[in-house]
Amino acid sequence: MYYMGLIWEYLKNYMKTRLTYRADFWVEILSDLLFQATNLIFIFVVFRHTDNLGGWSESEVLFVYGYFMVPYGIFSCFINLWGFSERYIVKGEMDRILTRPAHNLFQILLENVDPPALVGSFIGLIIMIFSGAEMGLMLEWWHIPALIILALSSVMIYAGIYTTLTSLSFYSDAPTGILPLMYNIQGYGRYPVTIYNRAIQVLLTWIIPFAFVGIYPAALFLERSEMHRMALLTPVMGLVFGSMGLLLWNYGVKRYRGAGS
Amino acid sequence: MNSAFIDFMRIRFLTMLAYRVNYYSGILIYTLNIGVYYFTWQAIYGSSGELGGFTAAQMTTYIAVSWMARAFYFNNLDREIAADIRDGSIAIQFIRPINYVMVKMMQGLGEGIFRFLLLMIPGMLIAILLFPVELPTAPSAWIGFLVMLFFSFLINSQINVITGLAAFFVENNEGMMRMKRVVVDLFSGLIIPISLYPGWMSAVMKVLPFQAITYLPGSVFTGRVEGTAIWNVLGIQVFWFAVLLLPMVLIWRKARKRLFVQGG
Numbered sequence: 302m303y304y305m306g307l308i309w310e311y312l313k314n315y316m317k318t319r320l321t322y323r324a325d326f327w328v329e330i331l332s333d334l335l336f337q338a339t340n341l342i343f344i345f346v347v348f349r350h351t352d353n354l355g356g357w358s359e360s361e362v363l364f365v366y367g368y369f370m371v372p373y374g375i376f377s378c379f380i381n382l383w384g385f386s387e388r389y390i391v392k393g394e395m396d397r398i399l400t401r402p403a404h405n406l407f408q409i410l411l412e413n414v415d416p417p418a419l420v421g422s423f424i425g426l427i428i429m430i431f432s433g434a435e436m437g438l439m440l441e442w443w444h445i446p447a448l449i450i451l452a453l454s455s456v457m458i459y460a461g462i463y464t465t466l467t468s469l470s471f472y473s474d475a476p477t478g479i480l481p482l483m484y485n486i487q488g489y490g491r492y493p494v495t496i497y498n499r500a501i502q503v504l505l506t507w508i509i510p511f512a513f514v515g516i517y518p519a520a521l522f523l524e525r526s527e528m529h530r531m532a533l534l535t536p537v538m539g540l541v542f543g544s545m546g547l548l549l550w551n552y553g554v555k556r557y558r559g560a561g562s
Numbered sequence: 563m564n565s566a567f568i569d570f571m572r573i574r575f576l577t578m579l580a581y582r583v584n585y586y587s588g589i590l591i592y593t594l595n596i597g598v599y600y601f602t603w604q605a606i607y608g609s610s611g612e613l614g615g616f617t618a619a620q621m622t623t624y625i626a627v628s629w630m631a632r633a634f635y636f637n638n639l640d641r642e643i644a645a646d647i648r649d650g651s652i653a654i655q656f657i658r659p660i661n662y663v664m665v666k667m668m669q670g671l672g673e674g675i676f677r678f679l680l681l682m683i684p685g686m687l688i689a690i691l692l693f694p695v696e697l698p699t700a701p702s703a704w705i706g707f708l709v710m711l712f713f714s715f716l717i718n719s720q721i722n723v724i725t726g727l728a729a730f731f732v733e734n735n736e737g738m739m740r741m742k743r744v745v746v747d748l749f750s751g752l753i754i755p756i757s758l759y760p761g762w763m764s765a766v767m768k769v770l771p772f773q774a775i776t777y778l779p780g781s782v783f784t785g786r787v788e789g790t791a792i793w794n795v796l797g798i799q800v801f802w803f804a805v806l807l808l809p810m811v812l813i814w815r816k817a818r819k820r821l822f823v824q825g826g
Binding site: 328342349 | 595608748
């Protein structure tokens with residue numbers, strides 16, 4: 302309850318600061334969508350020259366991309382750790398966070414919420430609905446709870462990976478460039494993993510499981526039986542990676558010493 | 563006078579060199595991007611022999627060289643200029659006896675030399691090891707490509723400078739800068755070679771300057787444009803370089819008259 306109240310207060314604050322610069326708000330939404338549009342245009346153009354991508358049709362690939370956008374939007378809204386090292390460690394703002402009673406990671410995430418990113422999730426849903434309709438996919442009752450559970454599990458996977466890597470900055474304050482690296486790897490999850498070679502498939506499934514933020518869970522709705530088992534594994538992977546991220550974070554925070562300024 | 567410009571280039575190069583460790587992950591990022599497009603195109607080609615005039619092998623080479631060329635020509639001149647304008651430090655630049663735009667271009671070149679030597683060349687070597695890239699055999703293709711690569715850098719930097727200077731006219735050009743990035747990546751043929759777009763789209767792209775950044779040099783490197791035809795595509799680049807000088811100079815002249823520094 303205490304945490305719910307905090308969320309509300311932080312969001313109110315956020316709205317106040319953002320509404321002062323309304324134009325920026327729209328510009329941000331628009332340019333976020335433009336980056337996504339690049340990938341969509343790629344899919345559209347490519348399917349003018351072929352009718353399948355590793356055995357997946359255009360509607361299926363679009364559907365997968367639509368799903369990919371849903372957890373990604375939620376993740377970018379609530380888990381925004383990009384400037385963590387510079388802002389909280391190098392400048393020492395972590396001092397301020399640690400003197401307060403709420404959990405430190407919770408405060409950091411709330412200070413950096415980015416609600417415009419949720420627009421991406423809505424567009425993703427619309428893409429799923431349209432490409433699903435094109436394939437004659439019927440909406441069934443279990444689709445909605447399944448989508449919620451799978452999308453949240455995918456968000457947990459993102460969260461786990463990014464908090465694990467961000468907690469490295471407690472050990473070294475030099476920029477490692479590892480976050481942008483991850484960002485580029487996650488792009489691999491938006492296409493059927495079967496088009497990659499064996500090593501990359503294993504990497505995307507078990508080590509940096511970005512196949513679980515796109516293709517595997519989406520396959521459940523597409524009734525691709527070969528990936529059903531992987532799709533059902535998504536919540537497990539979400540829990541494993543989510544708790545790993547949190548554990549490593551809590552462990553890393555103990556090493557924080559302040560910037561001394 | 564000229565030696566001052568050389569110094570700007572040298573200093574930027576040395577600054578980048580001092581922080582080189584920060585950029586090494588860039589090589590990996592570019593390799594990853596080549597990887598995702600390589601596998602996707604492999605799956606698309608499947609059994610078909612040629613798409614939009616590209617064989618599967620040419621496509622691999624094209625993707626590798628295009629992304630690695632981007633590792634070289636990419637810079638943030640637009641952001642640097644916009645930041646100078648927004649925080650008002652541009653005022654100091656006005657009273658200096660050297661041209662600000664030239665300074666920025668030279669700094670971009672210093673960064674470019676760094677990126678060429680420490681990002682593009684090692685990155686290309688890694689790409690050759692990992693993917694079946696076919697290097698051109700004709701010396702004219704190598705020379706043509708390297709000359710064109712330099713023009714890619716010039717044209718991309720010109721576009722960046724123009725976008726950056728737009729901050730004089732709109733308070734916040736963040737959206738413009740992001741939009742420019744998407745447009746350059748798409749319209750230059752980096753994501754998809756221009757000949758694969760639907761007819762009307764590729765027709766539009768062929769009359770825009772962006773194809774000169776990636777598509778034309780990539781075509782020379784993959785051997786799709788050979789011999790004397792290289793002069794033609796180089797001519798297109800030189801043409802766009804000359805044409806883009808005009809808005810750059812005009813905007814800079816106009817901008818100086820309407821500078822408005824907020825606060826201090």
